[in-house]
Amino acid sequence: MTDTHRVPLVLIGGLATEAARLLADRFHAADRHTAVVHHDLRDIAAGFVSRHLRCGPREALTTVALAHGCASCTLRDDLLPLLRELAGRPEVNRIVVRLDEALEPEPICRALGEVLVDGRPVSTDVEVEAVVTAIDVATWLGDATGEDTMAERGCDGDDRTVAQVALAQAEFADILAVSGDATDAWSAAKTGAVLERIAPLAAILELSAIDPLALSGFVSGEAYRGRPRDPHAALLRGAPPLHTDCGVTIVPFASARPFHPHRLHDALEILLDGVVRTRGRAWVAGRPDITLWIESAGGGLGIGHAGGWLDAPEGPAWAEVSPERRTLASLRWHPVFGDRAQELVIVADAADPATITEALEHALLTDEEIAERGTVITGRHKTG
Incomplete structure (x- = not known):
């Protein structure tokens, strides 16, 4: 399969799970040739995850046993082969993966290019069109600056802080889909000031303004589009504001x-x-x-x-x-x-x-x- 025939892939994630779900639903409703996949990690402590697949008018719910007791391994072993299989279906012209709130998009994108499935990476079959992170302006800044762990939020055994997850999800996004109402105008402005500085390559859009059929028009030419970051690359990318705003x-x-x-x-x-x-x-x-x-x-x-x-x-x-x-x-x-x-x-x-x-x-x-x-x-x- 050549680059010109790779199927566009959209990753939608973030701690704002309801907003992410609504956006994924919108993609599915906009085009019947869009396949939507979601792995639900809520039952991970019981030893399995649930995979929900919608493709055209059909829906399927599958139970996936945990590989090596590791959620990321299970997603890699189940998601990557599934993406290749979906990319090969003639009725599929776009794939949307709605990520669980605990997942960061960058490791998944790295796996697309580095993990071999039947001898070749899945990036030969799919091309990341955009990474979208859903942001709830009422809670995101508190999550990004707090000390809670993911385990304290119900993700058993996950010792990452909520802040680590929130910031990693936002930084790697091509589009930040914001929704909700901040408690006051100052909090809203401060949240915007932080997002502009930690994710200067991302377009910050109201969730309701995102058109699934015109997605590429929202993505900057400098955006990551699923390309993993090089730790030795320039740290200030995308010309973030260097002046102080709301104390940030x-x-x-x-x-x-x-x-x-x-x-x-x-x-x-x-x-x-x-x-x-x-x-x-x-x-x-x-x-x-x-x-x-x-x-x-x-x-x-x-x-x-x-x-x-x-x-x-x-x-x-x-x-x-x-x-x-x-x-x-x-x-x-x-x-x-x-x-x-x-x-x-x-x-x-x-x-x-x-x-x-x-x-x-x-x-x-x-x-x-x-x-x-x-x-x-x-x-x-x-x-x-």
Whole structure:
């Protein structure tokens, strides 16, 4: 199947489950050739999920046993083959997947291109037309800045915070479908200010204004359209507003110096108070070959492994990475540190930007510490 024959795929998700359901229903009603799939995870504790499929006038409800006790594995093992099967039906010209509220769209999109089904990825059969996240303006900001876990919201065994899920769903969206009424005009304005800064590539539309038959007209040319994000790509994409609005502002932080591990630990505490979101790359003295990915959401903080630096002995070759990453590395290349650099983007609300910047700068190694730590930078420098 060639690219020109791939079936358009729309993912609809978000914590606003009723709004997501209404939007999926609208897609089904607008075109009888649209197949709509939904996996209901409410019975996951009992060891199964329910799959609802509507295709034309027919509906089917199927019980899917959990694979390895893992909901994401079950969805991967059931959803991906189903998408291929639906794409092969002559009566289907679009597929809509309504995601459970606990699901983030980006891992599913990554699986479309990376997980092989019968020897090839499902992305050879379907093409993501848009990722739509339903936002309830009455509750979204509280969810995105709170400390509740998904387990506390009824998702047994899920230790992610609600904020992590809410922000991940919004950031990766091509369209933010907003509905509901905020408690007051200030809350509505603040919610809009946050969304504009964490999802600058997304179109923010009233749910009622979204026309399923003209969906592509709402999606920006810069939108992700299901393409997974590269942790080494530019962090400020889509020209988000840099001015302060309703107390919400973007605080960029960059430095070529390494972080002191203990002082960084102390500095990260500041990202949990009055900060909506933090995303970015970091490197720590003593671990010069590893790119750390730092991400905060409301009251939750995560630090992960984002691979090696280009300058690291076991890092990727220049030819193996994207042109964007090569360009960014060339622009910031340091004669000693190579492409290693601290790059964080913080969306602050109640926090003081100057205090955030000061705390992160204090966590950097000083000239004296760099001179003392002759082994901070080890390994070869690769320039091509």
